[in-house]
Amino acid sequence: MLYAGVDIGSTTSKAALVDEDGREVMFASIMTEFNRNASGEKVLQNVLEKAGASIEDVAYTISTGYGRKAFERADKNIPEIIAHAVGTEYVYPGARTIIDIGGQDSKVIELDAGGNVDKFGMNDKCAAGTGRFFEVLTHRLLGVEMEELSDLILKAENPVEISSMCTIFAESEIISHLSQNIPIEDIAAGTGVSIARRIIAQGKAARISFPEPIVFSGGVANNKGIERIFAKLLNKEVHAIEKPQSTAALGAALRARKEHQKA
Structure with a gap:
């Protein structure tokens, strides 16, 4: 059965x-x-x-x-x-924080020692901080497929600052960076940093302290570059799981x- x-x-x-x-x-x-x-x-x-x-x-x-x-x-x-x-407790027993970035939402979930939901923060009202945000800004403006994005981010040496989390205003910033001939890998990485910062702030607003182990799931978790950005910003290990969706x-x-x- x-x-x-x-x-x-x-x-x-x-x-x-x-x-x-x-x-x-x-x-x-x-x-x-x-x-x-x-x-x-x-x-x-x-x-x-x-x-x-x-x-x-x-x-x-x-x-x-x-x-x-x-x-x-x-x-x-x-x-x-x-x-x-x-599901996360099954594939990663003992996980205490889940960062999940889907196509049109993002979630940060803190679990207790028994694997139960303790608290969570969720963004499902705005494209900022979602896979869709990446798709729109990188594919349309940089001409980069999602599958190529991770390699670009990992090659970046000087990620640019993307200060706006509104998709429209972030688009204007990216166009400005492109007009200055800034390498697209630095723009892609800057976009990743901007998204990661927003999601971390989203979690902290829900009083989540990001206890370890931290598990990264959702479609964007296939991107090793974003996994590394989260780890750097949190100064903690972040583990992307197999079959993150x-x-x-x-x-x-x-x-x-x-x-x-x-x-």
Whole structure:
């Protein structure tokens, strides 16, 4: 018997399966479509096909993320903050801080010694401090794909100062730096520093002290350059996990197993 977690985010939809012993079986990710319910169905079918299973093998399903309430097949839905905590504790036991940067939001979550959410800060009202902020500013202005961004940041020698966190005003600053022939790696790194500072401030505003171990998740966690920036600004080790987009879906799947077994 399998248990499914479906995380329908603003940019990508993810699904994870765990077995009766709580072991991760499979993970899948697709781009989120306009129809959130259809996205959930598609990514769930995708992960089942990868696992060589069918919907009849799934005993219980929990959804999370922005589109969690739209997913009609789910037996229950839970907030993504809880799902992230459960999933992160599974992949990185003992984690005390989670920095998660998604396509259109960012979160800083502090966990207690038992892996439960103690406090959190979240930005889901503004593109600043999100993957979308990176995408708009670097792809459109610098002509750099997201996959190339990490290497550029790691090559930077003198990151520029990007003082504005408003996407429009930051764009003007970047254009000004480009007109001065500043190397694009220094502009990319400056953008990364600006985003990291905002997210750290977001956490501190929620009275998060960034206790270690600190885990970096979400799509932006694939960027080693940003991981290094966080570590430098916090003066602490920051650990990007494998499959950084999987934690919420995995946490939902683990909670699905728990809900079904206690019923």
